[in-house]
Amino acid sequence: MATLSLPEKTSKDLLLVYKYTKAEGIAKLQTADNLALEVSGEKYEGPVTIAKYLASKTQPELLGDGKDNQAEVEEWATWGVSAFKSGASKDITAALQKLNGHLSYRTFVVSNQLTIADLIIFGHVHGVSKNVKVTNAPNVLRWFDLIQNIVVAKNNLVAEFPLVAINLDDVPEPVIAAADKKKGDKEAKKGDKKEGGDKKEEGKKDKKDKKAKKEKKEKKEPAPAAPEQPTISRLDIRVGYIRSCKKHEGADSLYVEEIDLGDDEGVYRTVVSGLVKWYPLEEMQNRWVICIANLKPASMRGVKSEAMVFCATAPDGSKVELLSPVDTSKVKPGDRIYFEGLEGEPEKQLPPKKKYFEAVQPDFKTDENRIAHYQDKPFLIRTASGEPVKCQVATVVGGGIK
Secondary structure (H helix, E strand, C coil): CEEEEECCCCCHHHHHHHHHCCHHHCEEEEECCCCEEEECCEEECCHHHHHHHHHHHHCHHHHCCHHHHHHHHHHHHHHHHHHCCCCCHHHHHHHHHHHHHHHHHCCCCCCCCCCHHHHHHHHHHHHCHHHCCCCCCHHHHHHHHHHHHHHHHCCCCCCCCCCCCCCCCCCCCCHHHHHHHHHHHHHHHHHHHHHCHHHHHHHHHHHHHHHHHHHHHHHCCCCCCCCCCCHHHHCCEEEEEEEEEEECCCCCCCEEEEEEEEEECCEEEEEEECCCCCCCHHHHCCCEEEEECCCCCEEECCEEECCEECEEECCCCCCEEECEECCHHHCCCCCEEECCCCCCCCCCCCCHHHCHHHHHHHHEEECCCCEEEECCEECEECCCCCCCEEEECCCCCCCEEC
16 A cells, blocks of 8 residues: 655645545555655655545546546646745735636636646635635635535545635625715715705704504514525526537547527527547537536636536546436427426526526436436426436446536
8 A cells, every 4th residue: 555644734635635635545544754755665846746646546537538628627726735834924915816717707727627636726716715705806716615615524624624704795896886976975074074054954854754664564463484405406507409510629638519408499508518538529519408507607728618418437538428408309409407395486687696507416317217306306307298208428437527
C-alpha cells in the first residue's frame, strides 16, 4: 500500500482530497515534515500531482472530462496552491477577488461539476474564510457554502473542516437600491425642514392615519404558510431530441448540439457537452436524450450552452452514457419528467444561489436495471397518452447521474 505523508498544518487542501475520495484504501496517512506520496518505491511530490494520482485511482471524474477540461482543472488547482501560499493579507484579497470574478457565472471552478480544483481551492479558502464576506466576495461565498455542504457535511468531514455559518439571503444585489432609498429619505427630510411650520398639522394628520392603518393591519389574521415545494420539482427536466451535432471549434473535448426541447416549432437550443471521449460524432446525431432545461445559460469556450444533457457515469469512471426514454415511440420533445409524490411547478430559471440542482443531484443514480432514479423514485416521463415512460442508460449500473 502507498504512503501519504502530510505536514500537520499546511496541507489542508490535500487532506480534503484524501478524505473526500476515500483514498484510505490505496494509501495510508502519516504526519511528516514534508509532503510526499510513495507508491511502490516511486515518490510523487506537490499537492496537485498527488491529488491527481489519488483521484485517478478513486474518482477519475474529479479530474475533468477530456484533455482541455483536465488541463483547466490542473491550471486552477495549481493556482489555488500558489495564490494563498504567502498568507499575506494583500495576496489573500487579490486571490479572493480573482476567484470571485471567475465564479460570477459558474457553479463550480471548472465546467459544471465538482473537480479537484474545487477541493484544493476550498482547502485554502477554508483557512481564510473570515476574509470572505458577502460585500467583497459574494460569488466565492455561494461557492464555498455549496462545497462545504456537498463535500464536507455530506461526507462527515466537519471535524477537519468546521462548517462556517453563511446566510445566502444576504446577497449584495439590493444594496444599491437600499442606498438610493436612504438617500432619497434623507433628501425628503431635508425638504420637509425647509418648508417650515405650515407642514406640522399635515404631519400630525399623517401620523394618525398611519397609526389607524397599522392597528387595522395588526388585527388581520396572518396568512397560513404555503407548503414547502419539493426541491426536485423545481428542476425542469425534459425529453430532448438532438437534431444536429458538431465538434466545438475551440475545444477538442466538446460537442455543440442543437436540441429540440419542445419550446416552439423549429426552435432548438444550443447545448455544449463534454462527450467527445465517450461518443463518436455519428452517434450524437438524431438521438433522444434527457435534459435539464432551466439552468442558467453558461458560456463554454465561447459558446453559450442553454441546457444540459444527463449522463450516468460508471462507478469506476470507465463509461459515461446518455440517458434516454425506455420507449421513444411514446414520447415527444418537451415531455416533462416527474417524480411520483414530489410534484410541483418548475422554476423558469434556477437561481444559482439557491443551489436547488446541487442539492438533489448527488441522489441521481441508475439502479441494477439501468433505470434512472432520484433517491428511490424513478424518472417518469409524462406523456400525451398519460402512460408514464421511464428513463434508462445502455449499460451503466449503479452510476451517478449528472
